[in-house]
Amino acid sequence: MIEKIQKRDGRVITFVPEKITRAIFLAASAVAKEDGGEADYEMAERLTDQVTGYINSVYKRTVPSVEQVQDAVVRVLIETGHAKTSEAYILYRSERTRVRNLRTRLMKSIEEITFSDAKDSDMKRDNANIDGNTAMGTMLQYGSAVSKEYCLSQVINPKYAKMHEAGDIHIHDLDFMNMGTLTCCQIDLDKLFHGGFSTGHGFLREPQDISSYAALAAIAVQSNQNDQHGGQSIPAFDFYLAKGVAKTFRKLYINNLQKATELIAGKTTDIKDMVKRVEGLTKKKPTLDMDYEFLDALNEELKKELNISDETVKNMNTFTYKEARNETDKATYQAMEGFIHNLNTMHSRAGAQVPFSSINFGTDTSVEGRMLMKNLLLAQEAGLGNGETPIFPILIFKVKEGVNYNPGDPNYDLFQLSIRVSAKRLFPNFVFVDAPYNLQYYDPNDFTTEIATMGCRTRVFANVNGKATPVGRGNNSFTTINLPRLGIKHGVVGKKGFFDKSAFFQELDEELELVISQLMERGGIQSGKRVKNFPFLMGQGVWLESENLDWDDTLEEVVKHGTFSVGFIGLAECLVALIGEHHGESEAAQELGLEIIGYMRQKCDEATDKFKLNFTVIATPAEGLSGRFTRIDKKKYGEIRGVTDREYYTNSNHVPVYYPISAYDKINKEAPYHELTNAGHIAYVELDGDPIKNLDAFEAVVRHMKESGVGYGSINHPVDRDPICGFSGVIDDNICPKCGRDENKSSVKFDRIRRITGYLVGTLDRFNDGKAAEERERLKHNVYESQSSK
Known part of the structure; x- marks a missing residue:
């Protein structure tokens, strides 16, 4: 009689x-x-007896394996007329195997997280904003690993889990699925600050000066990140915080007018009360752009109250305005400096990360808004305490003709300043309001209709369930399709040896349908959560219309304002697999690339109409995904030249970073995809050398982006720093140009800050292997030749 069986790991155990x-x-x-x-349990026992008898007859003197026992069960079930039960048993067996594999994978992940150094573990560098060597970073990764496996085995539909595991699709932020969190949100500071707000640990009063506006803006970003798995952005930083500048000026104007009455007029009176009276009479306030109706009325009050001459009043006015403006300007700079320092030092998510933060600005033409933007840019240019380039927030300058783009525009000087700061500090990036797909929503009298993007590239605008605006909205979730695999299966490099266009689009269609249904499943989880699960995002009314819900209400009526996005990666490799060349190499490939992404957009538009949810296409920001698909496909299909022969697939619709092409031609090739990718996109080029030495060339690239129809763009260039002497700039040949220190002869290495996927997330040693390889292979366009190559 059989007494023992051998398990898959080699252990021999008692047969039960x-x-x-x-x-x-x-x-x-x-x-x-x-x-x-x-079902009949006694029948199951009788069948078990037959299985045991069969095993005893076949494996008389050996120990059968678990697989051999399971095969025996299937054989007996079929031979005894229980075919349907055998099919169900096979499915049960398959699912058990999948769950067992998940557990094994989880234990291996835990082991790697526990015992590996971040420099040796791609897993621990999956998110470059987390230091995988710290205690809190390790704990966050433990939670992520466990949550991912739980969601794959217990939460999502098994067919979606299998597609994800196989590398056909990638479900982003899978570790947060069961929590029902949303990806990102554009925070309406006006609504949040009005009357004050709570962080859950105390109530904060409505801010009354620029310092408190800036401090509370940073706190809002930090608090919001604890309720979401993605980034936080402020869509109109200039318009929102200009109110803080105005309040500061009014306070300082009153203080300095009080001084002027004593110093110049030699008399004392309650100026604060006088100003209030005049404000009540004129319905005006003292502002940086001083209103003459208010000023005339105030002058009459001063002359009457103090019995002084017109000349004395004039001297008082000159002194008061000048001092108040200078002090306001200084206070605004300090507030912006504090804002940037806060967002690079304050922690979120159990202390493991600084907040993923972005701010959009550039179009407020008020004196207060302009002062705010000027000082924000100057604070960014100055850097952190030791001259380091700030990692966050991602500054995003809104470019708009008639506002800041051409000489004579009211904010043209700020556009020029943004060029200089970006050339030194990598930021700001540039978002282009005049791109047709952005301009169609633009109302010059309503800043909430201006495009605002997340630093990573996520764009939210059209809304099938309400007003088209980015404010108070964000992406709910997104899932990426592995385009190169479809190319391999149906293109010239595959078994067919030719491009089977019909089969390619048929399978793409099937995967799009599957991803849309998967996003709806996830949306159901998100909608079933309650306000109390997101005490800041929903409880404080940050998300659009969430202020109308009670603490225990579910979120169906607010989640519908967000977007569900279908992403893609590796269009270039897909085209090579299909027809032998990518879109940087031929117009035929470009036409096919636009047809593929256009088809994805069409399917999302159809799903939007059908389900009344905002389905959109995103050019995937592939930080964590950059190497995963490639590793899987290389193992499955081997090394295919131009497809799987590198450590990464090309980001979204970009021309491959290593392909020799001018900066301007690269922009021309990538720009048409921005109209199709309504959930987000970015175009960027890589410059070598120090662009601060050739600002005209730098600006020419930005202008070419705008004129080519790019929606969101940035220019990459080296930003290096010697932590010993403090030099910040470009360090060539590992020798510091300031102090002459040789990095190769020192244990202290240079900081080499680089941008990935729109976000700048740190130094090269924090990138995973795929992103590090992509950065190494980027074609560097000569900064001095940029204009001539146009």
Whole structure:
């Protein structure tokens, strides 16, 4: 009689027939449930006896394996007329194998997180904003690893899990799925600050000066990140915080007018009360752009109250305005400096990260808004305490003709300043309001209709369930399709040896349908959560219309304002696999690339109409995904030249970073995809050398982006720093140009800050292997030749 069996890991254990009985009974129960009946446990026991008899006859003097026992169960079930039960048993067996593999993978992940150094572990560098060597970073990764495996095995539909595991699709932020968090949000500071708000640990009063406006803006970003798995952005930083500048000026104007009455007029009176009276009479306030109706009325009050001459009043006015403006300007700079320092030092998510933060600005033409933007840019240019380039927030300058783009525009000087700061500090990036797909929503009298983007590239605008605006909205979730794999299966490099266009689009269509249904499943989880699960995002009314919900209400009516996005990666490799060349190499490939992404957009538009949810296409920002698909496909299909022969697939619709092409031609090739990718996109080029030495060339690239129809763009260039002497700039040949220190002869290495996917997330040693390889292979366009190559 059989007494032992061998497990998959080689261990030999006692044979327990009751386990076979239970498995047969569960399979029979599944069949009976479909037929409206019940399974018979005694029948399962009799079948087990037959299985045992068969095993004893076949494996008389050996120890059978678990797989051999399971094969015996299937054989007996089929031979005894229980074919349906055998099918259910096979499915049960397959699912058990999948869950077991998940557990094994989880234990391997935990082992790697525990015992590997971040420099040796791609997993621990999956998110470059997390230091995988710290205690809190390790704990965050433990939670992520466990949550991912739980969601794959217990939460999502098994067919979606299998597609994800196989590398056909990638479900982003899978570790947050069961929590029901949303990806990102554009925070409406006007609504949040009005009357004050709570962080859950205390109530904060409405801010009354620029310092408190800036401090509370940073706190809002930090608090919001604890309720979401993605980034936080402020869509109109200039318009929102200009109010803080105005309040500061009014306060300082009153203080300095009080001084002027004593110093110049030699008399004392309650100036604060006088100003209030005049404000009540004129319905005006003292502002940087002083209103003459208010000023005339105030002058009359001063002359009457103090019995002074017109000349004395004039001297008082000159002194008061000049001092108040200078002090306001200084206070605004300090507030912006504090804002940037806060967002690079304050922690979120159990202390493991600084907040992923972005701010959009550039179009407020008020004196207060202009002062705010000037000082924000100057604070960014100055850097952090030791001259370091700030990692966050991502500054995004809104470019708009008639506002800041041409000489004579009211904010043209700020556009010029943004060029200089970006050339030194990598930021700001540039978002282009005049791109047709952005301009169609633009109302010059309503800043909430201006495009605002997340630093990574996520764009939210059209809304099938309400007003088209980015404010108070964000992306709910997104899932990426592995385009190169479809190319391999249906193109010239595959078994067919030719491009089977019909089969390619048919399978793409099937995957799009699957991803849309998967996003809806995730949306159901998100909608079923309650306000109390997101005490800041929903409880403080940050998300659009969430202020109308009670603490225990579910979120169906607000989640519908967000977007569900279908992403893609590796269009270039897909085209090479399909027809032998990518879109940087031929117009035929470009036409096919636009047809593919256009088809994805069409399917999302159809889903939007059908389900009344905002389905959109995103040019995937592929930080964590950059190497995963490639590793899987290389193992599955081998090394294919131009497709799987590198450590990464090309980001979204970009021309491959290593392909020799001018900066201007690269922009021309990538720009048309921005109209199709309504959930987000970015165009960037890589410059070598120090662009601060050739600002005209730098500006020419930005202008070419705008004129080519790019929606969002940035210019990459080296930003290096010697932590010993403090030099910040470009360090060539590992020698500091300031102090002459040789990095190769020192244990202290240079900081080499680089941008990935729109976000700048740190130094090269924090990038995963795929992104590090992509950065190494980027074609560097000569900064001095940029204009001539146009």
